[in-house]
Amino acid sequence: MSAPTHACHAPGCNRLIQREHLMCPKHWYMLPDRLRRAINRNWRMRDHEAHAANCREAQDIILRQEPHAGGQDEDAA
Numbered sequence: 001m002s003a004p005t006h007a008c009h010a011p012g013c014n015r016l017i018q019r020e021h022l023m024c025p026k027h028w029y030m031l032p033d034r035l036r037r038a039i040n041r042n043w044r045m046r047d048h049e050a051h052a053a054n055c056r057e058a059q060d061i062i063l064r065q066e067p068h069a070g071g072q073d074e075d076a077a
């Protein structure tokens with residue numbers, strides 16, 4: 001497995017994930033199904049503008065569910 005990794009895009013989350021994933025499983029499954037499908041579709045189609053918009057929407061959704069995110073990473077799992 002030589003897949004390069006990067007940090008989860010969720011605010012305040014530093015979990016390392018594979019390059020083709022946007023977020024770690026915990027944050028990914030916080031997103032609505034339609035947004036996950038849109039992210040996958042735009043990623044495959046290399047639609048960077050649409051993908052960037054999806055990322056911003058995803059971060060917004062997570063910030064609403066984790067208002068403390070962006071501060072410290074409480075990784076209790």
Ligand SMILES: [Zn+2]
Binds near residue numbers: 008009014023
């Ligand atoms: Zn995460």
